Amino acid sequence: MLTDFNFPPFPKDCKSQLCKHLTKETFEALKDKKTKNGFTLKEAINSGVVNSDSGIGVYAGDKESYSTFGLLFDPIIEDYHSFKVEDTHKSNLNPNDLNAPVLDVDGEYIISTRIRVGRNFANLPLGPAITKEQRDEVQERSSQALNSLEGSLSGTYYPLEGMSDEISKSLIKDHFLFKAGDRFLEASGLNREWPEGRGIFHNEDKTFLVWVNEEDQLRIISMQQGGDIKEVFTRLTTAIAHLQKKIEFSYSEHLGYITSCPTNLGTAMRASVHIKVPKLAQDMKKFEAITDKHHLQIRGIHGEHSESEGGIYDISNKRRLGVTEVECVQDMYDGVVALIQAEKDA
Ligand code: ADP
Numbered sequence: 001m002l003t004d005f006n007f008p009p010f011p012k013d014c015k016s017q018l019c020k021h022l023t024k025e026t027f028e029a030l031k032d033k034k035t036k037n038g039f040t041l042k043e044a045i046n047s048g049v050v051n052s053d054s055g056i057g058v059y060a061g062d063k064e065s066y067s068t069f070g071l072l073f074d075p076i077i078e079d080y081h082s083f084k085v086e087d088t089h090k091s092n093l094n095p096n097d098l099n100a101p102v103l104d105v106d107g108e109y110i111i112s113t114r115i116r117v118g119r120n121f122a123n124l125p126l127g128p129a130i131t132k133e134q135r136d137e138v139q140e141r142s143s144q145a146l147n148s149l150e151g152s153l154s155g156t157y158y159p160l161e162g163m164s165d166e167i168s169k170s171l172i173k174d175h176f177l178f179k180a181g182d183r184f185l186e187a188s189g190l191n192r193e194w195p196e197g198r199g200i201f202h203n204e205d206k207t208f209l210v211w212v213n214e215e216d217q218l219r220i221i222s223m224q225q226g227g228d229i230k231e232v233f234t235r236l237t238t239a240i241a242h243l244q245k246k247i248e249f250s251y252s253e254h255l256g257y258i259t260s261c262p263t264n265l266g267t268a269m270r271a272s273v274h275i276k277v278p279k280l281a282q283d284m285k286k287f288e289a290i291t292d293k294h295h296l297q298i299r300g301i302h303g304e305h306s307e308s309e310g311g312i313y314d315i316s317n318k319r320r321l322g323v324t325e326v327e328c329v330q331d332m333y334d335g336v337v338a339l340i341q342a343e344k345d346a
Pocket residue numbers: 112113114116172174175176177178219223270272273274299300301302303304314
């Protein structure tokens with residue numbers, strides 16, 4: 001019995017999915033449950049309890065968390081993804097199904113394109129519940145698989161441990177590396193033993209990168225300057241196909257690729273551009289009408305929880321579960337076409 005664990009006090013203005021869906025009844029039904037890895041409700045909700053300004057506020061410790069704590073996760077998943085318990089996910093990573101002629105050839109609007117997916121190892125806990133030994137094993141097996149990539153995808157794995165401040169700062173500033181000290185990840189248990197076991201792999205041009213043991217065990221990333229979205233997607237799908245021959249990824253018929261945060265379930269894909277639309281940005285209502293219509297999310301120039309600078313925004317797909325990877329990228333592409341048109345008209 002977890003006797004010291006009472007219903008958490010949420011402030012009145014709390015808007016997270018956690019405080020919306022954690023009823024007293026759900027809390028009572030789940031508070032003493034544990035997954036096989038020993039992950040508890042207390043751990044699953046700690047990030048949202050500590051950070052009452054969370055949008056979501058929950059993390060899974062393993063694939064089983066999604067069923068063990070389903071009374072809480074199911075309504076959050078339904079609310080965020082409009083995806084019901086009886087729905088099934090489908091995957092399509094075929095770049096030939098994407099309709100995306102190169103955009104903005106003169107480079108007036110699109111600065112860069114980036115597409116990432118999250119992946120986690122089948123048969124290991126997710127980051128919030130992983131042990132140090134298991135995390136080190138993920139690093140070892142990932143760097144081995146990555147070192148077997150050939151041609152333009154071949155590169156080097158750089159552990160965070162021992163990386164100079166100067167190099168990590170410059171990789172972060174140039175949008176290649178994750179930041180340290182995220183308070184949401186901290187409270188979820190994802191930052192334990194930081195920076196041990198974490199690192200980044202990249203090819204020479206930094207068009208193909210893999211983050212190891214951040215929010216997910218792998219974040220596989222393809223990025224480049226300009227608006228050739230299909231080329232970025234093709235590079236990513238080639239790399240994924242190679243890596244899944246070496247590593248079995250955690251997947252479920254219902255939830256697709258399993259990730260530590262429920263927002264990333266399904267495709268675990270975020271396809272984005274950095275786009276310069278200073279005139280349109282004068283009218284945020286109009287801007288948001290377009291992004292809402294195309295199911296897009298607006299982020300700042302240094303990623304999540306950052307601000308825009310100089311009229312440049314990070315625009316990405318919001319839908320990830322119950323839609324295919326091709327549909328995620330197509331959402332982003334179609335929305336970007338509309339944003340460019342609106343900027344020209346403004
Ligand atoms: P995630 O992509 O994993 O959801 P973030 O929102 O924190 O995480 O973004 C990670 C990094 O990727 C940040 O430095 C962000 O600026 C950078 N980034 C995202 N989209 C692009 C893009 N289209 N071009 C260049 N950098 C990008």
